[in-house]
Amino acid sequence: MAITLAEANRMVQAAVAKADELSVKVSIAVCDAGGNLLAFNRMQGASAVSATVAQGKAAASAGFGRASGTLQADSPVIQSVIATMGGRMLPAQGAVPVLKDGEVVGAIGGSGATSQQDEECAQAGSAAL
Amino acid sequence: MAITLAEANRMVQAAVAKADELSVKVSIAVCDAGGNLLAFNRMQGASAVSATVAQGKAAASAGFGRASGTLQADSPVIQSVIATMGGRMLPAQGAVPVLKDGEVVGAIGGSGATSQQDEECAQAGSAAL
Amino acid sequence: MAITLAEANRMVQAAVAKADELSVKVSIAVCDAGGNLLAFNRMQGASAVSATVAQGKAAASAGFGRASGTLQADSPVIQSVIATMGGRMLPAQGAVPVLKDGEVVGAIGGSGATSQQDEECAQAGSAAL
Amino acid sequence: MAITLAEANRMVQAAVAKADELSVKVSIAVCDAGGNLLAFNRMQGASAVSATVAQGKAAASAGFGRASGTLQADSPVIQSVIATMGGRMLPAQGAVPVLKDGEVVGAIGGSGATSQQDEECAQAGSAAL
Numbered sequence: 001m002a003i004t005l006a007e008a009n010r011m012v013q014a015a016v017a018k019a020d021e022l023s024v025k026v027s028i029a030v031c032d033a034g035g036n037l038l039a040f041n042r043m044q045g046a047s048a049v050s051a052t053v054a055q056g057k058a059a060a061s062a063g064f065g066r067a068s069g070t071l072q073a074d075s076p077v078i079q080s081v082i083a084t085m086g087g088r089m090l091p092a093q094g095a096v097p098v099l100k101d102g103e104v105v106g107a108i109g110g111s112g113a114t115s116q117q118d119e120e121c122a123q124a125g126s127a128a129l
Numbered sequence: 130m131a132i133t134l135a136e137a138n139r140m141v142q143a144a145v146a147k148a149d150e151l152s153v154k155v156s157i158a159v160c161d162a163g164g165n166l167l168a169f170n171r172m173q174g175a176s177a178v179s180a181t182v183a184q185g186k187a188a189a190s191a192g193f194g195r196a197s198g199t200l201q202a203d204s205p206v207i208q209s210v211i212a213t214m215g216g217r218m219l220p221a222q223g224a225v226p227v228l229k230d231g232e233v234v235g236a237i238g239g240s241g242a243t244s245q246q247d248e249e250c251a252q253a254g255s256a257a258l
Numbered sequence: 259m260a261i262t263l264a265e266a267n268r269m270v271q272a273a274v275a276k277a278d279e280l281s282v283k284v285s286i287a288v289c290d291a292g293g294n295l296l297a298f299n300r301m302q303g304a305s306a307v308s309a310t311v312a313q314g315k316a317a318a319s320a321g322f323g324r325a326s327g328t329l330q331a332d333s334p335v336i337q338s339v340i341a342t343m344g345g346r347m348l349p350a351q352g353a354v355p356v357l358k359d360g361e362v363v364g365a366i367g368g369s370g371a372t373s374q375q376d377e378e379c380a381q382a383g384s385a386a387l
Numbered sequence: 388m389a390i391t392l393a394e395a396n397r398m399v400q401a402a403v404a405k406a407d408e409l410s411v412k413v414s415i416a417v418c419d420a421g422g423n424l425l426a427f428n429r430m431q432g433a434s435a436v437s438a439t440v441a442q443g444k445a446a447a448s449a450g451f452g453r454a455s456g457t458l459q460a461d462s463p464v465i466q467s468v469i470a471t472m473g474g475r476m477l478p479a480q481g482a483v484p485v486l487k488d489g490e491v492v493g494a495i496g497g498s499g500a501t502s503q504q505d506e507e508c509a510q511a512g513s514a515a516l
Binding site for chain 1: 442
Binding site for chain 2: 260262263266267285290292294295296297298299300301302306307309310313
């Protein structure tokens with residue numbers, strides 16, 4: 001039930017298309033359930049750091065199984081979990097989990113615009129699955 | 130007076146049975162008094178991160194000798210203790226200590242559902258001892 | 259194609275049975291492709307640290323897609339990879355990858371006896387899939 | 388003179404096509420001159436860790452301006468440079484720099500097959516620019 005590469009690329013393209021529609025420049029990352037990258041695109045004009053941030057948001061969303069924007073970033077518990085998971089998760093708005101048959105199989109995350117817009121792009125990508 | 134492997138496995142099974150009853154998907158960890166793992170199961174559908182979180186909650190509960198949900202996560206003292214223990218404890222609800230003759234011999238922790246449900250599963254496991 | 263919990267538990271039991279046959283005491287960990295735990299048992303008499311070591315070996319084997327004993331532990335490259343993956347992998351003999359249709363879906367690792375025996379237990383577990 | 392997203396995606400596709408030709412499964416990462424990701428694909432069957440390794444090799448190649456396989460991994464100088472860059476570079480074979488008008492504008496790196504094959508895929512990607 002994992003996300004296939006074809007599906008991941010389709011999600012990336014749909015998210016980038018949404019960013020075009022919103023006239024913003026973003027990085028889009030699709031990862032598997034363990035937070036490791038499957039497909040990625042950074043639009044011209046999106047910052048260098050957005051490449052890492054998009055991956056971190058997606059890993060957080062996949063790891064916790066919910067939208068990264070619902071994670072309380074200043075919670076000592078959330079911070080402790082992130083530390084024990086190697087520090088590779090970013091608990092900030094912009095990523096949503098990807099489900100198949102009700103099971104979290106990965107996540108898609110955006111970065112580069114406002115957090116709200118990042119998540120909108122991620123949701124458009126997720127909807128393309 | 131340590132927890133035997135047979136006991137640990139019985140506790141894991143009882144906790145998983147409780148999760149089934151609650152229709153939630155969880156990771157269940159049983160550890161010894163030092164916080165090191167004895168037995169573990171992650172149900173299909175429970176997030177990858179729940180595997181680490183369940184162990185961290187159990188280690189916190191065993192280490193402090195009380196339900197992990199009673200630990201004040203933002204206390205600098207609690208955080209310092211956790212740091213000196215290598216950062217492997219999670220002071221969040223979901224684990225309860227396991228006692229024999231009034232002595233803490235370990236703990237059982239759950240992760241993957243709500244903190245309340247995680248603890249309910251852990252308690253069901255503890256009761257099976 | 260992920261490892262089911264039933265399969266993971268069957269693998270753990272087969273590895274423990276092999277340890278009994280060899281008269282050694284081990285921890286056995288089965289993890290998914292991302293290195294996160296699925297099922298675990300520590301036999302009475304196996305050291306506390308074997309609980310963490312078995313998980314680290316399994317994560318290394320799953321991550322690199324080969325027996326953890328074939329990883330060159332003193333290679334700066336291997337060490338760098340482990341660091342970027344959050345330090346949770348142990349490049350030491352005792353774990354083997356678990357494959358379905360030629361794809362790495364996880365790994366099983368042992369710790370507590372000699373590295374050679376640890377791997378023998380892991381292989382017996384893998385064969386029970 | 389930076390690599391455009393269209394160029395990065397074309398390079399990724401050419402590298403994946405080469406991997407198909409070699410019957411291997413790889414992750415392919417294209418990064419900018421600063422080592423930050425532009426485009427990425429992980430083929431089904433390539434290990435989770437290959438996602439991080441491909442990025443690390445590409446970052447090393449872009450950062451040092453030469454094939455990552457020519458970097459002496461056990462050199463204290465190389466290791467110090469990597470440490471000051473946040474540990475995100477992997478000095479292992481598999482990535483080549485991407486040049487425009489003799490200037491390093493980024494790199495492409497592969498991981499998942501043998502280092503030799505990883506580099507072959509990266510070179511095929513680079514040639515598609």
